[in-house]
Amino acid sequence: MTDTASAQPGGMAPSKQLDDGGNRGAFDRLLDAFAEVLDPLLRRTGAAARLVAVDGDDGLTLWRVSGRTVDRLGRVDELSEPAERTVKSWGGRSVELRLGEGKVLRRTVRLPDAARDVFAAVLHHRLDRMTPWRGDQVLFGYEAADVAEPDGHVAVDVVATSRAIAEAAARPLAGLGLTPTILGVAGADLAQPVAVDLYRGAADPSRRRSRRRLKxxxxxxxxxxxAAAAGSAWLAARAEVAGDALGDRAAAVRRAVVERSGAQGAADPIATLLAAKLPDRSIALFVDGLATVLPDDSHLTALSVDEASVRLTGISDDAPSLIAVLEGADGLTDVRFAAPVVRDGDGRDAFDILATRAPAVGEP
Incomplete structure (x- = not known):
């Protein structure tokens, strides 16, 4: 690592340090990272004019930049009357101060790619070893390569200067009522925003505004x-309640149709079909109920179901116990063996059970 230039620190009172993210919440750090991505795009696409002060060999020169148009206003100590009016009307907008190469220090370091989120904090702790100034007297910025090297490290270009140098360069601007909001390096295309801001956005009012708006x-x-999630949950609950109510109404209508047809004494095939759909008379639901109550050691080989009775034939490890299991299950009554239980060669019981079906609700 080599120096492009070095400078001796000037005497000054310690200034407020830039926040490196150690004391900020996760939400604020995430917001800052998002804003870091958006800010360069907004500055490139924005049509707002910029005031650029370049610290050259002949002094500090002001330039007005609007898009790709760059107009020289002149040195700060020899501004024309129109240029002075432009400067006085500038107000609190962004002012870029670009230092000459002789007033900055350049370093290139290699850092683990996995530590990209904390590069600023890592570099902040290395300032005493990377620069000739005390860490609390250094302004620095950095630009990391987009792609990591094969060993998992990233080349990071660091640009630094002392606060004393930056304040000395900005002093002529103070006489014009201007305060630098971005600190970069001279030599680049003035129409392009600075690649590395040594203030790292801490002094840029536009970036603070963009962060507030983004937040x-x-x-x-x-x-x-x-609100949308709560509304969706409420609508889903209402739909479920409405569906249950509709099912209850449909069952009530079926029962009413069956009762009416029975009262009229008509053998209506439609009424018969509707009756079969009632929950307490449905054959499918009845079979499902039997499958639930029968023990795992029992299975059916035949099943006969009609409106009044049920006949179950099958094999079980303990056929006599099935009488108590089936009694009352799914509306069965008078459960009994229709034939004697026969034990086969494997020691299992072959059974034939007969039961009466209880009448459905509304039936005589």
Whole structure:
């Protein structure tokens, strides 16, 4: 690692340090990371004009940049009257200060690609070894390669300067009522935003505004998503209740049709079909109920079901116990053996059981 230039620190009172994310919440760090991606895009596509101050060999020169158009306003100590009006009307908008190469220090370090999220904190702790200034007197920025090297490390270009150097360069701007919001390096195309901001966005009011707007947008979206989820759950619950109510009404209508046809004494085939669909007369539901109550050691070889009775034939390890199991199950009564139990060569009981079906609700 080699220095492009070095400079001696000037005397100054310690300034407030930039936040490296150690004391911030996960949401704020995630928001900052998202804003870091959006900010360069917004600056490239935005039509807002920028004021750029370049610290060159002949002093500090001001430039007005709008899109790809770059207009020289002049040195700060020899501005024309129109240029002064432009500067005085600038207000609190963004002001870029670009230092000459002789006032910055460049380093290239290699860091693990897995530590991308904490590069700023890692570099902050290395400033005492990377620069000739105390860590609390250093302003720095960095740019990491997009692709990691085969060993899993990333080349990170670090640009640093002392606070004293930056403040000395910005002093002429203070006389014009301007305060730098972005600190970069001269030599690049002025129409392009600085690649590395040594303030790292801490002094840029546009970035603070974009973060506030982004935070409001994220919170608004989360609130809307929460409301939509609650509304969906409410609608689903209402639909379930309505479905249950519709099923109950359908069952009541079927029973009413069956009762009416029985009262009229008519052998209506439609009424017969409707009766078979009632939950307490459905053959399918009845068979399912039998399968539930029969023990695992018993199985049926034949089943006969009509409106009044049920006949079950099968094999069981303990046929006599089936009488108590079936009595009362699914509306069965008078459960009894229709024939003697016969034990086969395997020691299992062959049974033939007869039972009476209880009448359905509404039947005589």
């Amino acid at each position: 409001v947008a994220v919170v608004t979206v989360l609130v809307l998503l929460g």
